Amino acid sequence: MTSVISVSDLSLTFETNDGPVHALSKIDLEVEKGDFVSFIGPSGCGKTTLLRVIADLEQPTSGNISVNGTSPENARKDRAYGYVFQAAGLYPWRTIAKNVALPLEIMGLSRQEQERRIRKNLELVNLAGFEKKYPWQLSGGMQQRASIARALALEPDLLLMDEPFGALDEIVRDHLNEQLLDLWAKTEKTVVFVTHSIPEAVYLSTKIVVMSPRPGRIEDVIVSDLPRERPLDIRETPEFLSLAHRVREGLRAGHSYED
Numbered sequence: 001m002t003s004v005i006s007v008s009d010l011s012l013t014f015e016t017n018d019g020p021v022h023a024l025s026k027i028d029l030e031v032e033k034g035d036f037v038s039f040i041g042p043s044g045c046g047k048t049t050l051l052r053v054i055a056d057l058e059q060p061t062s063g064n065i066s067v068n069g070t071s072p073e074n075a076r077k078d079r080a081y082g083y084v085f086q087a088a089g090l091y092p093w094r095t096i097a098k099n100v101a102l103p104l105e106i107m108g109l110s111r112q113e114q115e116r117r118i119r120k121n122l123e124l125v126n127l128a129g130f131e132k133k134y135p136w137q138l139s140g141g142m143q144q145r146a147s148i149a150r151a152l153a154l155e156p157d158l159l160l161m162d163e164p165f166g167a168l169d170e171i172v173r174d175h176l177n178e179q180l181l182d183l184w185a186k187t188e189k190t191v192v193f194v195t196h197s198i199p200e201a202v203y204l205s206t207k208i209v210v211m212s213p214r215p216g217r218i219e220d221v222i223v224s225d226l227p228r229e230r231p232l233d234i235r236e237t238p239e240f241l242s243l244a245h246r247v248r249e250g251l252r253a254g255h256s257y258e259d
């Protein structure tokens, strides 16, 4: 197995006017190629901060981290990852195709290569035929899929996703979870995914990282033994429920620490 992300003894403290905020404390984590890793934990436990450190959007106070065998800064410069935010963040005055094209224009790719990537990635997220629509003509779930296509168009091996489906209703979320697993199987990417939802984390992940707040620590790392092919009704199996139970226990343990 090759390590795509390797984190050891990493801490991050924000200095604020109200004093230091210990957002991450002594984090150790390995993400292997092809893994689907979820960070789950209550609000404020440092999930987004950890994802942002991986993406070189935040600097750790101490400890070590490598992404694709190099520093997060080099990985960012090599465009080694695609980042999907909580909100789709599409430009309303650009069509869907033009939104996906934006980072490709910035990269200076040829018109032909841009078109190839737009077509391929809109197809992957099941949005073929919507190229000429504007974001406001699409549902929330479709907008999120377009933002995933935009991240995929960079053709990264690593996809970093920060609660991409958090704002969507449960039925749409279920559907997108299914599609995301399908896309992951097709593209063999490594995914790091932030969520608040226990069923979402268990359904999607090969590895579940349970975090607890103040300071943000890893409470448990659960390696899932569910098969990679997962129909939605796998969520009713004893294996699934036992994983969900373990996540819940981890979350509870984190809370008692806080009291």
Ligand SMILES: Nc1ncnc2c1ncn2[C@@H]1O[C@H](COP(=O)(O)OP(=O)(O)OP(=O)(O)O)[C@@H](O)[C@H]1O
Residues within 6 Å of the ligand: 014, 015, 016, 021, 022, 023, 041, 042, 043, 044, 045, 046, 047, 048, 049, 050, 196, 216
């Ligand atoms: N730039 C910053 N300056 C100061 N404190 C910050 C900054 N960014 C985050 N924090 C604090 O660090 C802690 C961790 O925040 P983070 O956003 O990583 O949590 P989270 O687990 O992703 O929460 P949520 O699920 O609500 O998004 C919080 O206490 C937050 O207030």
